[in-house]
Amino acid sequence: MAALYEGYTLCGLVPAQNLTSSGVHGIKSERDDDHVLxxxxxxxxxLYKVSDQKPLCSWTVKQGRSLTxxxxxxxxxKEYVAVSDNKVIQIWKEDDISLDKAFKATLSSDVWQVHSTQGAEPVVLFQRGAVRFLDSILAAPQQTVEDVLAHEEDLRWSTHLVADSQHCVIFTTEQKGDHFLYLQRLNPNSLQKYRLEREELGLCPLSFSVALREKHICLLYLYPNGRVYQSVVPLRAVGSDDGSQTLTLPRTLLLSLSVGEGHLEAxxxxxxDEAHVAVVGVPHPSAGAGKDFLCIWNIHFQTLQAGKEMAGKIYGQLWRFSNKLxxxxxxxxSVIRYECPKSCLAIAVGKMRQARIEECKGPSSVPSWSNVLHGEKVEPPRTADARKTRMSRRTQSAPSLSIEQILELIKTEPVEKVQQEVGAFISSSNTTDLQLVAGRLASALVSRSLADLTFYTGGLLSQLVQSRNLCYSICPDLLLLALEKRDYFLCQLCLQFFPDIPEAITCACLKAFISMTDSDANILNLDPASVSFMDMLITKDNAQDGSQNGCSYTSVKNDSLEIMDGAVPKENTQTPLEETCPVSLNKAVLLNEILQASYSENCLLPHLKDLSSQHALVFLQYLQFLYLKYSQDAFPQRKELRSPTLNQVMDWVCMVLDTHFTVLVMTPEAKGLLFKLHTFVKSQVKLFSELGKIGSSLQEINKMKAKKEIGQYSIEIIELY
Structure with a gap:
């Protein structure tokens, strides 16, 4: 998942007196991304060196002038280019102390901006839309430049990029409420004009951002109503290349962010990257009003992946250089370092190694967020159950209360009334509608439960979680509330369906599950598939002889004698297959959910250290029990039952040992356990060593060229050594 790290202050600001402007006119990279102007x-x-957090040089134009x-x-x-008073270009080098003696050239028309890209010649964009290379302008500063823009059409934003040695200047304009995009190509010159689709209420875009992807320009723009659109512009000219033909630019809705009351101002x-967008100045979905956040959204999976509250007023400005914002x-x-792993489903939901987890959940009829956002209708699977559901819905009346009325009802009405009305609303809402309001319902229910200790609707929250329309980032207090109320069934559902649970919360669930008494665990009503798996694992009468997958009793016994020189402790003399589960059935079911949870190892290890030595010992004993059961050839791996994989078990064994090894070595009760784990690891190493040898042999066989004279039938002898 994407992450925002601790930031630091690069410099102080002198905002405008009315606090509408930050005082920063712009930030540009210099020789590299660690140097910015x-x-x-x-x-x-x-000029600042970002990593050292200090200024290297500073230049000021004389009194009466201003940088425009x-x-x-x-x-x-290796020179700096500035424009003062709209028409005067100044050029100087780093060694120059004063700008009074710097090169100056007065132009015939006002300049909007000078753009420069690493390794490319700077270009000048004039306020009336003309574009020239800097060198051609300096050769004849008073040359006449054409007016590209129409009357009452003004520039709003611009940028510059180089693709396949071709310079492209992109700028947007506004004329009487209409917005246009221009793409000016240089060498050879061509101009393409596009019209942006109008937004409701005539809203104007607040920001633009571009990226080059596979010979196409992706344009991202944000409106005051929280909608983020993307348009794709081809690098190659389409139709007329003189700007006389205006094409309509199609757009795709990527995000529809909640803005609260009113519209965004800054x-x-x-x-x-291809999957992540940084947003500043938009309210955090789970934070109160008046708080300003910097957030990273995954546009592929429609999830909020990282957020950081920013102290003070936000001005709606954001720049990116390398991996710093x-x-x-x-x-x-402030400078804030961020990280966005490659966008694939496995990484977006964390370290999810169980390939068959979706098979365990069964087919889902929930449409994708893209379909919801784009307004496309998706028909559910035409199964008998689906037909029954549609028929039953026809017999139900439309919901009598709107979502706003439901939210108000949750704030004041007693538990029974809330359960009745909200339950009816959820049951009568179609999949698409529930997908859009599930987060608001869950947040309202959780907020009321936290404020009123006598109010709790675990059944409704479980129903919302099982609808698969929630994630942790939408309602982060939900799982904490379930732990506080000891609603372990709801905890289990969250661990199953939430792909973005932080590692700290995962460890908090682990401690709560291990600390639970067996009497409390036995009365829990948990997921039947998970319970069935553990019941089969604990009660099945497995074969007592034969070899196991890399861990036969004979090999373990021989390894034990090698390590201990024949002095095997009494507690280790029993056959490994005689091990019993160290925890109760329901507690084991909950621990299995922890093993299957998404996590990042670097983030999980610090929180795993908070486990007490006794809890770590019990957890390791349970992991050893699972390992022994999984190692038996007679053990059936049934895909329809939700269960952790052997890889997940071994990963957790390694992490627990890494974080608690010193304490466990000094704990007498752990001596026998560590000894057994050592033998298991040694047998696994032997197994994989032999598999490696076989793999190498098979690779060599695959490289051997077949003889052309071999007929339809032949016998060959291949020696492996």
Missing amino acids: ITDSARSVT CPVVYNSIT ASALIL FIPHGKSL
Whole structure:
């Protein structure tokens, strides 16, 4: 999952007196991503080395002048380029102390911005839409430039990129409520004009961001209503290439963010990679009003993956260089390092190694978020159950209460009334509608339960979790509430269906499950498939002889004699197959959910250290029990039963030993357990060593070329050594 790490302040800010502007005119990279140029809205530009958090140089234009666009760095000539008073271009080197003696050239038209990309010649974008290379402008500063934009059409945003040695300047404009996108290609020159689709109520985009993907330009833009759209623009010219033909630019809705009451005023969305978008100035789904956050959303899976509250006012500005985000807030400019792993389902939901987990859950009729956002209708599978469901829904009346009325009812009505009305609302809502409101319902129920100790609706929360329309980030207090109320069935459901549970919460569940008494565990009503698996595992009369998968009793006994030189402790003389489960059945079922939970090892280990030595010992004993059962050839692996895999068991054994080895070595009760685990590991090493030899032999056989003279039938002898 994506992550935001601890940030630091790069420099202080001097915001405008009305607090509408941060005072930062722009941030541009210099020789590399560790050096940035920060242009303030007054008269100065400063070069910072980000990793050292200190300024290296600073330059200021003389009194009476002002910098009208961000200063850029020309990586070819190692010079800085600035525009003052809209028409004066100034160029200087790092060694120059004063700008009074720097090169100056006064142009014939106002400049909107100078753009520069590493290793490419800078380009100049004029306020009326003309684009020129910097060198051609400096050769004749007073040359006349054409007006590309129509009357009353003004520039709003621009950027520059280089694809396959071709420069592309992209800028947006506004004319009487209509918004346009221009794509100016240089060498050879061509201009393409697109019209953006109008948003409801005539809203104007708050921010734009672009990325180059497979010879297409992806444009991302955020509206004040919280909707984030994406448009794809081909690099190759389409139709007329002189800008006379205006094409309609199709768009795709990527995110529909909740903005609360009213509209956003200062917000920004920035592309991080193909799957992740950074958003600032949009309320966090689980935070109260008045709190400003920087968030990372996964647009493929529609999940909030990371969030960090920013102190002070947010100005809607956000820049990215390498793996660092630059964000002005309050009176400081912060640098926050982020990480976005490659976007695939396995990584988006964490370390999910069990390949058959979806088979255990059964088919799902929930449509994808993309279909919900795009308004496409998805028909559920045409099964008998589906037909029965549709027929039963026809007989039900439409819900008598709206979602807003339901939310108000949850705040004040008693438990019985809430259970009746909310339960009816959930039952009568179709899949798409419930998908959109499940988070709001869960948050309202959890908030009421936390505020009122006498109020708790575990059944409704379980129903919402089982609908698979929730994740941890949508309602982070839900699982904590279940632990507080000791609703372990709800905890089990959350562990099964939430793909984004933090490692700290996973460890909190582990401690709660191990600490639970057997008497409390025996009265729990848990998932039948999980209970069936453990019941089969504990009560099945497995064969007592024969070999196991890499762990036969004979090999274990011989390994034990080798290690202990014949001095085997009494507690280790029993056959491993005679091991009994060290915990009760229901407690084992809950521990199995922990083993199958998503996690990142680096994040999990620090929290795993909080387990007491006694709890770690019990957990290891249970893991040893699972390992022995899984090692038996007679043990049936049934896909329809929800169960951890052998790899998951071994991973947790390694992590628990890594975090508690010193304490366990000094604990007398753990001596026999550690001895057995050592023999199991040794037998596994032997098994994989032999498998490696076989694999190498098979590879060599595969490389051997077949003889052409071999007929339809032949016998060959291949010696393996």
